[in-house]
Amino acid sequence: xxxxxxxxxxxxxxxxxxxxQRRACRVLRMPRRTLQYRPKSDPEVAxxxxxxxxxxxxxxxxxxxxxxxxxxxxxxxxxxxxxWSIDFMHDRLTDGRKIRLLTIVDIFTRxxxxxxxxxxxxAADVVEVLRRxxxxxxxxxxxxxxxxxxxxxxxxxxxxxxNRVTIDFSRPGKPTDNAFIESFNGKVRQELLxxxxxxxxxxxxxxxxxxRRDYNQAARIxxxxxxxxxxxxx
Numbered sequence: 001x002x003x004x005x006x007x008x009x010x011x012x013x014x015x016x017x018x019x020x021q022r023r024a025c026r027v028l029r030m031p032r033r034t035l036q037y038r039p040k041s042d043p044e045v046a047x048x049x050x051x052x053x054x055x056x057x058x059x060x061x062x063x064x065x066x067x068x069x070x071x072x073x074x075x076x077x078x079x080x081x082x083x084w085s086i087d088f089m090h091d092r093l094t095d096g097r098k099i100r101l102l103t104i105v106d107i108f109t110r111x112x113x114x115x116x117x118x119x120x121x122x123a124a125d126v127v128e129v130l131r132r133x134x135x136x137x138x139x140x141x142x143x144x145x146x147x148x149x150x151x152x153x154x155x156x157x158x159x160x161x162x163n164r165v166t167i168d169f170s171r172p173g174k175p176t177d178n179a180f181i182e183s184f185n186g187k188v189r190q191e192l193l194x195x196x197x198x199x200x201x202x203x204x205x206x207x208x209x210x211x212r213r214d215y216n217q218a219a220r221i222x223x224x225x226x227x228x229x230x231x232x233x234x
Contacts, residue, residue, distance in 0.1 A: 006030050077108035084113060084140040085181035088121065088148065089188060094199045101193075101208065102129055105184050106140075110219040112184070113137065115212040117204045123153030130159065142166040144178050187215070 010024040025032045077083040089101040100121055104113040114133050118125065134140075143160065145151045147169055160167050170177035192211045198204040 007035055010035050077106075080106060080109050081138050081140050083107045083142045083144060085144045085178055085184075086126075086151070087145065087178065087181040087185060088150070089185055089193070091193050091198075091204075093201070093204070094197050099198075099201060099204055101188065102126060103181060103185055103188065104129075104133065105181055107144075107180050110222065111216045112212045112219070115188070115208045117201065117208050119201065121150055123150045123155040126150050127155050127159045134163075139163055140165055142168055144168045144170070144181070146170045146178060147172060191215075 006028055010021070010028055010030065013019060013024040013027060014021060019027075021035060022032060025035055084104055084106055086102070086104045089103060091099050091101065093099060097119070099117055099119060102114060102116040102118070102121055102125075104115075105111065106113050114129055116129050143165055145167065150156065151167070151169070157167070159165075176182075188211070192207060196207055198207065
C-alpha cells in the first residue's frame with residue numbers, strides 16, 4: 001500500500017473507531033513518522049515548476065507536450081517579414097538521383113524568399129539558408145512549417161529561440177494550416193519542375209534562381225495591383 005493511501009486509511013481508522021494515532025499506525029504496520037510527515041514547500045522548486053509549465057505552453061515541443069498547446073486564432077500578415085512559410089519539395093535528376101527543394105515564402109508580399117536546391121537537407125542546412133537570407137532581408141517574426149524532423153530538431157529550434165522567431169507548427173494531417181506554401185509549391189511543380197529535366201544539381205540550382213527571379217517580379221506587380229485596387233475609389 002502506498003504511503004499516501006496508508007495515511008488516508010489511518011485517518012479513517014482514527015475517526016471511525018476513536019483510536020489513537022499510535023494504535024492506527026500499529027494496525028497498519030506503518031511508522032508514526034510516516035503519518036506525521038508533512039512535505040516542505042521549496043520556493044525554488046515551485047518557481048522552477050512554474051517556469052517549466054510556462055515554457056511547455058509557449059514551446060509545446062519541449063517534453064513532447066504538444067497536446068497541451070493552445071492554438072490561438074491565426075491572423076493574416078499585415079507587413080513584410082511578419083510571417084514566412086517554409087516547406088520542402090522533392091524531385092529527381094535525369095539519372096534518378098533524388099534532390100530536394102527548400103521553399104520559403106513571405107505571406108504578405110507573396111515573394112519567394114528562398115528556393116534552394118540540394119541533395120538533402122538537415123536542420124543545420126535549413127538554418128544556414130535562413131542565416132544567408134535574413135542577413136540581407138531581415139528577420140521574420142513568425143515561421144509556419146510542418147512537423148518534419150528538420151523543423152523540430154534542436155538546431156532549428158535554437159536558431160528560432162535566439163532570434164526571437166515564433167515557430168507555428170501545422171497540426172498533423174492538416175495541410176490547410178500552411179495552405180499558402182502548399183499553393184506556392186504547386187506553382188513550382190507546374191512551372192519549374194514538371195516542364196524541366198535537370199542533368200546535374202547545378203542545372204537545377206540555376207533554373208531555380210531564374211524561376212524565383214521571374215516569380216518575384218510577378219508577385220511584386222500583383223501586390224502593387226492589389227494595393228492600387230484597394231486604394232482606388234469606385
